């Protein structure tokens with residue numbers, strides 16, 4: 001039997017008057033047409049962009065040539081710019097991380113994850129522009145963790161709401177990369193970034209939807225139940241999240257832009273184009289009320305050094 005919930009579509013003409021969202025999946029993953037990212041946004045456009053991120057969870061803009069400052073300005077629509085992750089920065093633009101993949105730096109983000117769920121307050125979301133695309137491949141996939149929750153049976157939903165889970169970078173590729181950077185970096189990271197606990201189901205404050213919040217990269221274990229049950233439930237959830245109905249498979253054109261909500265989605269960058277080159281430029285933003293962060297991960301762990309350089 002398939003899911004038996006009736007689909008209620010978001011009423012786009014009633015809700016949007018200043019931007020034009022075009023959903024690619026039901027209530028998920030929308031193109032945003034007719035917004036020029038090189039011009040300052042009006043307050044109405046900003047409000048509708050935030051609404052669109054709540055409603056559609058990942059939004060896409062057609063290729064545009066934007067400056068790093070315009071990229072940062074787009075991210076700021078959704079929240080204050082965060083310290084981001086551990087990728088190298090664009091020279092002179094510390095807010096902008098670059099993920100360059102090529103023969104010497106093979107793609108390595110081919111795993112389902114919520115960005116930095118190993119921090120107590122993971123970022124709200126990220127705006128990426130793929131400025132250089134490989135001749136083939138290099139797509140990105142997103143899944144809607146709110147749809148994944150919505151499609152579960154009521155009894156399963158209720159059960160999952162009683163659970164919490166431990167998240168840590170130590171289960172991810174970050175550990176291997178740090179290991180290559182040296183023992184000191186690894187020890188610094190173990191000291192600075194202890195495992196954190198998040199509920200397995202989180203309420204999205206903007207959309208009112210409940211979202212499954214475990215991911216393959218960073219969720220080490222479900223807590224509070226027998227370890228066999230914990231492992232089984234986690235395994236089920238990670239499988240369930242990958243149902244094609246919850247997923248958008250996005251093929252890039254150079255210069256296209258995506259903004260995702262890190263609370264209601266997970267993503268996976270396909271690694272099928274090596275040794276060709278692909279460049280991701282990214283700006284990450286926090287919840288407006290997030291505690292101010294101190295140093296970047298690189299400053300804390302690598303004393304300002306780089307994992308790739």
Ligand SMILES: O=C(O)CCC(=O)C(=O)O
Pocket residue numbers: 099109115126128139140267268269270280282
């Ligand atoms: O390069 C991509 O498509 C996404 C990579 C990623 O995981 C990220 O930017 O957070």
Ligand SMILES: [Fe+2]
Pocket residue numbers: 109113114115267
């Ligand atoms: Fe990511």
